[in-house]
Amino acid sequence: MYRYDQYDQAMVDARVAEFRDQVARRLAGKMNDDQFKPLRLKNGLYLQLHAYMLRIAIPYGTLNSGQMRTLAHIARRYDKGYGHFTTRQNIQFNWIKLAEAPDILADLARVEMHAIQTSGESIRNISADPYAGAAADEICDPRPWAELLRQATSFHPEFSYLPRKFKIAVIAAEVDRAALRWHDCALRIVTNAAGEQGFEVYAGGGMGRTPMIAFKIRDFLPAGQIFSYLQAILRVWNLHARRDNIHKQRMKILVHTLGEDAFRTEVEAAFTHILTLGSDFPAAEYDRIAAHFTPPPFDADAPDDMDLSDPDFARWVARQVVAHKMPGYAIVNISLKPVGGIPGDVSADQMDAIADIAQKYSFDDLRSAYTQNLVLPHVRKADLFAVWQALKAINLVDTNRDQITDIIACPGLDYCSLANARSIPLAQKIAQRFADPAVGDDIGDLNIKISGCINACGHHHAGHIGILGVDRKGIENYQLLLGGSGAEDISAAKITGPGFDEDGVVDALERAVNAYRAQRTPGERFIDTYRRVGMDGFKEAIYG
Amino acid sequence: MILISGNDLASGAVTWWTGTGWSHHFGDAVDVAGDGAAIIAAEEAACRVNGAAVVEADAAGMPRHIKDRIRAAGPSVRIDLGINPAVPAVLAGQ
Numbered sequence: 296m297y298r299y300d301q302y303d304q305a306m307v308d309a310r311v312a313e314f315r316d317q318v319a320r321r322l323a324g325k326m327n328d329d330q331f332k333p334l335r336l337k338n339g340l341y342l343q344l345h346a347y348m349l350r351i352a353i354p355y356g357t358l359n360s361g362q363m364r365t366l367a368h369i370a371r372r373y374d375k376g377y378g379h380f381t382t383r384q385n386i387q388f389n390w391i392k393l394a395e396a397p398d399i400l401a402d403l404a405r406v407e408m409h410a411i412q413t414s415g416e417s418i419r420n421i422s423a424d425p426y427a428g429a430a431a432d433e434i435c436d437p438r439p440w441a442e443l444l445r446q447a448t449s450f451h452p453e454f455s456y457l458p459r460k461f462k463i464a465v466i467a468a469e470v471d472r473a474a475l476r477w478h479d480c481a482l483r484i485v486t487n488a489a490g491e492q493g494f495e496v497y498a499g500g501g502m503g504r505t506p507m508i509a510f511k512i513r514d515f516l517p518a519g520q521i522f523s524y525l526q527a528i529l530r531v532w533n534l535h536a537r538r539d540n541i542h543k544q545r546m547k548i549l550v551h552t553l554g555e556d557a558f559r560t561e562v563e564a565a566f567t568h569i570l571t572l573g574s575d576f577p578a579a580e581y582d583r584i585a586a587h588f589t590p591p592p593f594d595a596d597a598p599d600d601m602d603l604s605d606p607d608f609a610r611w612v613a614r615q616v617v618a619h620k621m622p623g624y625a626i627v628n629i630s631l632k633p634v635g636g637i638p639g640d641v642s643a644d645q646m647d648a649i650a651d652i653a654q655k656y657s658f659d660d661l662r663s664a665y666t667q668n669l670v671l672p673h674v675r676k677a678d679l680f681a682v683w684q685a686l687k688a689i690n691l692v693d694t695n696r697d698q699i700t701d702i703i704a705c706p707g708l709d710y711c712s713l714a715n716a717r718s719i720p721l722a723q724k725i726a727q728r729f730a731d732p733a734v735g736d737d738i739g740d741l742n743i744k745i746s747g748c749i750n751a752c753g754h755h756h757a758g759h760i761g762i763l764g765v766d767r768k769g770i771e772n773y774q775l776l777l778g779g780s781g782a783e784d785i786s787a788a789k790i791t792g793p794g795f796d797e798d799g800v801v802d803a804l805e806r807a808v809n810a811y812r813a814q815r816t817p818g819e820r821f822i823d824t825y826r827r828v829g830m831d832g833f834k835e836a837i838y839g
Numbered sequence: 840m841i842l843i844s845g846n847d848l849a850s851g852a853v854t855w856w857t858g859t860g861w862s863h864h865f866g867d868a869v870d871v872a873g874d875g876a877a878i879i880a881a882e883e884a885a886c887r888v889n890g891a892a893v894v895e896a897d898a899a900g901m902p903r904h905i906k907d908r909i910r911a912a913g914p915s916v917r918i919d920l921g922i923n924p925a926v927p928a929v930l931a932g933q
């Protein structure tokens with residue numbers, strides 16, 4: 296993984312010192328909240344319902360064991376013993392004291408982590424395929440490009456006061472494990488007919504109040520020109536964005552207003568100009584960064600066989616383990632979705648144990664996925680049983696990847712000051728109702744995604760079944776949506792009709808699932824059946 | 840009743856206006872009637888509280904909105920972390 300050089304370290308250390316001074320001035324009453332709020336947000340510090348919340352960046356979802364142990368230390372020393380992995384591959388701590396925030400940032404800086412650009416009108420943490428560098432289906436590791444763009448855009452003056460937040464994702468496979476086109480700028484590495492690598496570029500995606508799927512703005516961009524092209528996109532947005540209206544500031548609104556063709560024309564014109572300025576990375580810089588992502592020293596003779604005689608282990612392998620590019624190795628998905636648990640929450644003790652497992656069995660490499668799960672990217676197949684046992688000891692062997700109990704849920708009204716309704720209790724009730732693994736297997740792949748408000752941190756538009764919490768005259772109410780996807784078959788979910796109360800929406804969801812089971816043809820997933828029969832095929836079952 | 844709630848500046852913890860200062864226990868909150876805006880302005884100017892706002896409560900002092908009851912009780916999914924003794928009752932508005 297990428298390691299800081301002296302410049303990276305100096306920048307992050309300087310930011311810690313600067314924030315320590317800002318916090319001291321705020322605590323001494325020398326700044327009011329209006330003055331301080333933009334400063335704390337630049338360091339990922341929000342004020343939520345019960346305390347300050349710190350969002351820490353996990354660049355493209357990659358962590359090592361030392362970093363995970365530091366997160367465990369933060370959970371134990373400064374928080375209430377746990378952390379929450381988010382839908383953008385980051386981690387949040389819910390019980391932070393302002394006075395201790397600078398010490399936390401200093402602890403993070405010691406392991407090359409920070410909370411810069413995890414909030415505010417900036418380019419947020421760049422997300423990527425959590426299987427990067429390991430996936431059997433990728434054409435290259437996308438993370439060197441994510442790291443180059445991270446470095447090029449961090450603290451960049453032109454991108455420091457953007458109209459709104461801006462999210463980028465990078466993948467290098469046909470299968471989309473990063474909700475690619477739900478981002479403002481989505482990059483998929485492809486190979487052209489001449490065998491050169493470049494980017495398929497998409498622009499204008501985003502969830503929130505106005506969900507939009509990014510459109511393809513370029514079929515093929517030579518890889519070395521990516522920073523110029525990104526600058527062009529950002530410049531056109533910066534120039535035209537509706538800074539007067541918070542609901543119209545995201546780039547997706549501009550794309551919609553101008554139209555795809557006009558937006559593309561403006562971007563291409565800006566790109567032609569920027570290209571002449573020579574601001575793209577020299578090839579040597581790519582090589583310097585890419586050298587940090589060379590594959591670990593795999594054992595070419597690692598055996599491919601596994602003893603699957605233990606049925607629980609065999610079930611876990613079948614659901615949680617996927618193909619690796621190297622024979623004899625596998626990718627392990629750690630479910631953070633125990634039935635009745637809180638999606639994405641991990642205790643400090645579990646974090647320490649996961650760090651130990653990653654160090655011993657996965658070349659010190661760990662990933663966070665936008666699905667609020669973790670990944671051990673490089674495990675020898677011969678070690679899978681030992682890994683399973685180690686995960687079992689910390690209650691993390693749920694076998695529900697992509698199933699009905701693998702629910703994405705934002706913190707909702709239990710923690711979030713913007714929320715209308717609770718998300719987590721709904722996820723718990725749904726998981727409890729469908730807890731029987733045989734039922735989960737029968738239903739098959741089904742992504743449920745729950746947001747506590749229209750901001751859509753729980754990706755409800757991208758759920759095969761989505762749930763959106765609304766405030767109905769002071770009472771929590773829930774809208775049910777069907778037909779979304781965050782994968783390569785991307786689509787935006789549609790609202791079924793009138794909303795429900797908390798118990799009512801769980802019942803309605805069960806009726807939708809039963810309608811699927813009654814109508815499916817062999818091999819059809821929930822989303823396939825929905826696409827075949829349409830909303831009408833479900834509506835009567837849901838509303839009776 | 841009209842209560843005032845905000846977050847403690849240093850810790851971020853939920854606080855309730857008691858008439859003379861701030862308490863973490865919403866049971867200590869007092870009815871401020873129409874004085875909310877003046878109290879909030881004075882306390883925020885003195886940097887003693889953050890994000891203060893008036894909260895509507897019933898005659899027994901129970902916040903009417905679920906958001907305020909969750910602030911009073913702690914997350915409903917981690918009642919082990921709540922600081923008020925009767926957390927489930929508070930969440931239920933009883």
Ligand code: SF4
Nearest residue numbers: 705711714747748752
């Ligand atoms: S979707 Fe809304 S409620 Fe959920 S975390 Fe985001 S802002 Fe908060």
